[in-house]
Amino acid sequence: MFCQTNKMKAILLFIAGMILAGLLKAQVLVKGTVKDNKGRILAGANIALKDSYDGTMSDSTGSFSFKTTEKGNALLVASNIGYKTMELPVVLGTDSVVISFILKEEINELKAVIITAGSYEASDKKKGTVLKALDIATTAGANADISATIQTLPGAQKVGEQEGLFIRGGSAEEAKIIIDGTVVNNFFYSSVPGISQRGRFSPFLFSGTVFSSGGYSALYGQALSSVLSLESLDIPEKSELQVGLSPLFATVGLQQVANNKKSSYGFSYNWTNLAVYQKLVPQAPDFFKVPDFHTADMNYRFKTKKNGVFKIYAYYNSGTLGVRNPSLDSIGLWNAFSLKNQNLFTNLSFRQFLGNGWKINIAASVSYNKDEILTQVQNQQYQAVPITNISVIDQTGYSLNANQWMLQGRVVVDKRFGAINTIRFGAEVWNNADSSRFQSMNGLFPSSVNDFYKAGFAEADLYITNELAFRPGVRIEHSSLLNKMNVAPRAALSYKLGKNSQVTADYGIFYQTPERRYLINQPPVNFLRADHYILTYQHISSSYTFRVQAFYKDYVSLLKTSNNFPTTVSNAGLGYAKGIELFWRDKKTFKNFDYWISYSYLDTKRDYNNYTALVQPTFAATHSGSVVLKKFWVKNMFGVNWSYNWSTGRPYFNPNRNSKDFLIDRTIAYSSNNFSLNWLPKIGKANAVVVLGVNNVFNERQIFGYNYSSRLRDTNGDLIRSEINPPADRSFFLGIFLSWGVDRSQQNINNNL
Amino acid sequence: MKKILMAFALFATLGLNAQSKYESAMQNGLSKMKESKTPDEMSAVASFFERVGDAEKNQWLPYYYAARNYTIAAFMNPASDKDKVAEKVNELITKAEAIENNNAEIFCLKQQVAVMQLVVDPMSRWQSYGAIAAEAIAKAKVIDPNNPRPYLLEGQYLMNVPEAFGGGKAVAKKLFEKSVELFENFKPASVLHPSWGKEQAAQLLAACQ
Numbered sequence A: 001m002f003c004q005t006n007k008m009k010a011i012l013l014f015i016a017g018m019i020l021a022g023l024l025k026a027q028v029l030v031k032g033t034v035k036d037n038k039g040r041i042l043a044g045a046n047i048a049l050k051d052s053y054d055g056t057m058s059d060s061t062g063s064f065s066f067k068t069t070e071k072g073n074a075l076l077v078a079s080n081i082g083y084k085t086m087e088l089p090v091v092l093g094t095d096s097v098v099i100s101f102i103l104k105e106e107i108n109e110l111k112a113v114i115i116t117a118g119s120y121e122a123s124d125k126k127k128g129t130v131l132k133a134l135d136i137a138t139t140a141g142a143n144a145d146i147s148a149t150i151q152t153l154p155g156a157q158k159v160g161e162q163e164g165l166f167i168r169g170g171s172a173e174e175a176k177i178i179i180d181g182t183v184v185n186n187f188f189y190s191s192v193p194g195i196s197q198r199g200r201f202s203p204f205l206f207s208g209t210v211f212s213s214g215g216y217s218a219l220y221g222q223a224l225s226s227v228l229s230l231e232s233l234d235i236p237e238k239s240e241l242q243v244g245l246s247p248l249f250a251t252v253g254l255q256q257v258a259n260n261k262k263s264s265y266g267f268s269y270n271w272t273n274l275a276v277y278q279k280l281v282p283q284a285p286d287f288f289k290v291p292d293f294h295t296a297d298m299n300y301r302f303k304t305k306k307n308g309v310f311k312i313y314a315y316y317n318s319g320t321l322g323v324r325n326p327s328l329d330s331i332g333l334w335n336a337f338s339l340k341n342q343n344l345f346t347n348l349s350f351r352q353f354l355g356n357g358w359k360i361n362i363a364a365s366v367s368y369n370k371d372e373i374l375t376q377v378q379n380q381q382y383q384a385v386p387i388t389n390i391s392v393i394d395q396t397g398y399s400l401n402a403n404q405w406m407l408q409g410r411v412v413v414d415k416r417f418g419a420i421n422t423i424r425f426g427a428e429v430w431n432n433a434d435s436s437r438f439q440s441m442n443g444l445f446p447s448s449v450n451d452f453y454k455a456g457f458a459e460a461d462l463y464i465t466n467e468l469a470f471r472p473g474v475r476i477e478h479s480s481l482l483n484k485m486n487v488a489p490r491a492a493l494s495y496k497l498g499k500n501s502q503v504t505a506d507y508g509i510f511y512q513t514p515e516r517r518y519l520i521n522q523p524p525v526n527f528l529r530a531d532h533y534i535l536t537y538q539h540i541s542s543s544y545t546f547r548v549q550a551f552y553k554d555y556v557s558l559l560k561t562s563n564n565f566p567t568t569v570s571n572a573g574l575g576y577a578k579g580i581e582l583f584w585r586d587k588k589t590f591k592n593f594d595y596w597i598s599y600s601y602l603d604t605k606r607d608y609n610n611y612t613a614l615v616q617p618t619f620a621a622t623h624s625g626s627v628v629l630k631k632f633w634v635k636n637m638f639g640v641n642w643s644y645n646w647s648t649g650r651p652y653f654n655p656n657r658n659s660k661d662f663l664i665d666r667t668i669a670y671s672s673n674n675f676s677l678n679w680l681p682k683i684g685k686a687n688a689v690v691v692l693g694v695n696n697v698f699n700e701r702q703i704f705g706y707n708y709s710s711r712l713r714d715t716n717g718d719l720i721r722s723e724i725n726p727p728a729d730r731s732f733f734l735g736i737f738l739s740w741g742v743d744r745s746q747q748n749i750n751n752n753l
Numbered sequence B: 001m002k003k004i005l006m007a008f009a010l011f012a013t014l015g016l017n018a019q020s021k022y023e024s025a026m027q028n029g030l031s032k033m034k035e036s037k038t039p040d041e042m043s044a045v046a047s048f049f050e051r052v053g054d055a056e057k058n059q060w061l062p063y064y065y066a067a068r069n070y071t072i073a074a075f076m077n078p079a080s081d082k083d084k085v086a087e088k089v090n091e092l093i094t095k096a097e098a099i100e101n102n103n104a105e106i107f108c109l110k111q112q113v114a115v116m117q118l119v120v121d122p123m124s125r126w127q128s129y130g131a132i133a134a135e136a137i138a139k140a141k142v143i144d145p146n147n148p149r150p151y152l153l154e155g156q157y158l159m160n161v162p163e164a165f166g167g168g169k170a171v172a173k174k175l176f177e178k179s180v181e182l183f184e185n186f187k188p189a190s191v192l193h194p195s196w197g198k199e200q201a202a203q204l205l206a207a208c209q
Helices: A002-025 A133-137 A146-150 A275-280 A744-752 B002-035 B038-058 B061-076 B081-098 B104-120 B121-145 B148-159 B168-187 B196-209
Strands: A028-036 A046-049 A054-057 A063-068 A074-080 A086-092 A097-103 A119-123 A174-177 A207-211 A226-230 A239-247 A250-256 A263-273 A285-302 A311-328 A334-355 A359-380 A398-417 A421-440 A444-465 A467-479 A484-495 A501-514 A528-541 A546-563 A569-586 A593-607 A623-633 A640-648 A668-680 A686-695 A706-711 A718-725 A731-741
Touching: A028 A046, A028 A086, A046 A063, A046 B038, A054 A063, A054 B038, A074 A097, A119 A467, A133 A146, A146 A207, A146 A226, A275 A285, A285 A334, A444 B121, A546 A593, B002 B038, B002 B061, B038 B061, B038 B081, B061 B081, B061 B104, B081 B104, B104 B121, B104 B148, B148 B168, B148 B196, B168 B196
Parallel strands: A028 A097, A174 A226
Antiparallel strands: A028 A063, A046 A054, A046 A074, A074 A086, A119 A207, A207 A226, A239 A250, A239 A731, A250 A263, A263 A285, A285 A311, A311 A334, A334 A359, A359 A398, A398 A421, A421 A444, A444 A467, A467 A484, A484 A501, A501 A528, A528 A546, A546 A569, A569 A593, A593 A623, A623 A640, A640 A668, A668 A686, A686 A731, A706 A718
16 A cells, blocks of 8 residues: 555656646747848847757848747857857747847958958969959960969050060069069079060979069068069979970970878979971071070978978079160161070978067078170171271170179068957068179179168958058168168048948058169269059959959159260159059850950150150050950860960150150050960879960951161161061960879778778 | 765766767767658758857868758759759868868768869769869868779769760770779778768669679
């Protein structure tokens, strides 16, 4: 009996317990809305009762509702990517609970306005870039030359007879090219009169390219117009052996990556000789010494413990060429130009995270360039002619040996704070030592000039909200050669208008030491100076990019040479450039088809060097544009690229004009259609890339300017002239690149099967 | 005695209830997952698993399923912002790894996220994200050589990679064969542990024939 009652009680209690448990689970409704601090509906936000399973997601109207069996005091949590998670206390009783969440946006890189919207960046890692690394190599007409691809972007002028970056009415000297933080003095192969030279470095060395057509960061200086910054690859993905063959060159390279992927080394050798090519494609000038170049480079890279990277890169090139054109000063004579060049570039860079948001970048570089130039007036048998006593002819012959050493060191420290705010500061020193020996019939003129340059800089990226960011910066420079100092403030302000659109305003003062060759035995001069004002609007999504920029560049001080002899220089030169630029890129509308269009309007005048008036300079065209098309068939690994470059005529100097009509003549407009084809087949075990390129497909006539005689006149009494044309109207490129990669994924498959 | 018995009875009823709560929630989630057809439904299931994970704090499987469902939802919806989803999924993976270190299934998730991001812009991303994906699969295979899913996922990825880049049906076929073979003997650690992929492997193998 006793037992039974107990049992009964136990059963009753069990039932009571069940009921109690059930009662505890009586449901209460929780509902509400989720919005952001601008009142926009947030769909897909996670709503959860803390420490329980209960919750839901907000729907497309930003509303949510769910039932819970929890009781008493609880925390309701709302979270959404890109927003700060919010917790609100709720009391769960018997009545339904209504809660409205207002989530604050987190300042984060994916959403924030882009401070550097004024520049063009090619990178695969960062968001909001206009170009990808591969674009540089696959633009028709560029033949994998970095600067030639840059010339298809707004603001960069194509100048057919001279290498260099001519940006927004600036001369080639006004642009600096930087590799891993250090300046490259001789980025292009040495100048040959009338023939534009390629850049020395392959685009495949770099993972990031930033081209700023003005208003660039305080981290860089000594460029009145523009900075092109190239960042080399870190540790490559895999080891490989590469071989390249073409009628123009042969190349072999090896890159070895350690098994733990923490270090790698590599070297390559390239021999370029245009003998075969020039037989196949006749050249207008007489190349009596066929261009012949040997290039060797090596790299070593390793990763340090805390995700730091240490890199060494060394490049050496030696080359010779000789080219001969008919003399304009005497019928039957030739002007011969020959060049021997040696170039060395080395760069050491190291970046390391120091913890707590600190990062340090150290870079050092030694570079050397030697040009041996000989010009000669030759007779029909290509023998040097003796003294003719016609001074313009006798003075044409000279020899020049020029040596340039440059040493650089640079430290930049980064500190991140808040969400994505950054301050950067640092210092750099350069030592430039130039020496040359110029010999002509007037005698031997040795000279040397040395400049010790030092600079300190600081800059901050301040994100006030995701929509508004401000970048103030300042740079202080000193040059021992000028014995002068300058302070250059810079600023950028960016405001986001919508999900993909924004405006940026850039301002800055930019100083540059005048070219050292003008400063030998001269009275003291000051830095050259240009002030930039730029306004950018851009709309960028993964499929489309639209950018329009308006700029005004005030050349406050340029170098001016006097017209009397001996020549003296001063800072009296001045000028301006203003214009509007458009860029449109569309990757979406047509499948596997990508194109971009750029247009630049440029109004610029300057009075500098030996100019006799404020005029449009020879390297500036008023209107220019490019259309670049790319189509790739993934299935066949086959790509076709087309580009069209066009610009209005540029001014040229005509000595037949009187001095008040200085540079009023214009060349014919420039127009070129270029085609290239890439095919990536598998040949045996090698991954191959076959490239065929044709520049100026339609043989359009291109005149870059004119050379005038100093003494021979035609029947009208005008000095005679010859056109400056490309060496061949239509040019070709054919190359096969093979790489044997030790493919680790393949290894893994084989090991595991 | 009476009191003890009563207390025990009360405790047992409540306790039994509590003990099964996690498992029944997971079972419930898994069956909802099977029923889900649209990206929204998949996301809802994912958010459910995420809540379970956040509440439990020491279970990695809820985070695993949350990450998996968010990823599948993103794959199903062409308009989804895959980089944004990847950010979310990687957060969940980090949470899962904090509880369960060195698990082949989690490395499989990593591969799926990398492939999802690769698809956004294959031309320029295949080198970087392709490498991350390959590395994740290699790790998964080392940790659990008898797991059929790394082979299935790798095959699925390589099937869509052009032959010139080391992909193609022939390469994928070998991997599917291996996966099917491993599925024969594969037993999940519990009913809640990942067990998906057997039919998929067989179907894909057939597609490669």
